[in-house]
Amino acid sequence: YGVRYAEQRDLPFVVTFHGNDVGLLTSRRRFLRPDYWPYAAGAHRMLRRMTVGLCASTELRDLLVDYGVEPSRLIVYRLGIDLTLFRPQERTRDRLEAVMIGRFVEKKGFEYGIEGFAKAVREGVNGHLTIIGAGERERRLKDLAASLHAADRITFAGVLPAKEVASTLAGADVLLAPSVTTAGGDRESGLIAAKEASASGVVPIGSRHGGIPE
Secondary structure (H helix, E strand, O other), X not given: OOHHHHHHHOOOOEEEEOOHHHHHOOOHHHHOOHHHHHHHHXXXXXXHHOOEEEEOOHHHHHHHHHHOOOHHHEEEOOOOOOOOOOOOOXXXXXOEEEEEEOOOOHHHOHHHHHHHHHHHHHOOOOEEEEEEOOOOOHHHHHHHHHHOOOHHHEEXXXXXXXXXXXXXXXXXXXXXXXXXXXXXXXXXXXXXXXXXXXXXXXXXXXXXXXXXXX
């Protein structure tokens, strides 16, 4: 929507890329949902006119280069976090505390985190998993936890304010970040929860996906 104003007034035009927007450039999904149609129709014009593209991960930058965007117009510009809110604290407990944070959608891969946690418990780990978030897959994830006989070790905490997320992380040992690329190409950029966990002294265990390794 901003392209025409930049063209009319000959202004610099800066675009940020976070993940799904890059995946849509080559995915058939851009034609299947009416809310994607303006992006599908205007993406080429946007990229031609773009002065600078700010990419939340190196992977997104590389994908845009593969798509044909000149590297000189792309900058890796990672998203930051509030280091006054997320910081290490003293931990006192007798069990391992794990956390997953995010929307209950395909790319988060939460089912793999639940399966991995349940396997660790079966192998003798005294642990508890707190899942922060909500979304379309909630019933499916709860059913999975029950089928793996891990429901009594997993708490679905719902959507929490930032301060409660920070306090939950402050009491955790491990963040599970089992993200995946969806069938339609949606992917993570630089996973914010992994940064918040690291700042809190919590070990992120993630998939080799998107900006997580970075």
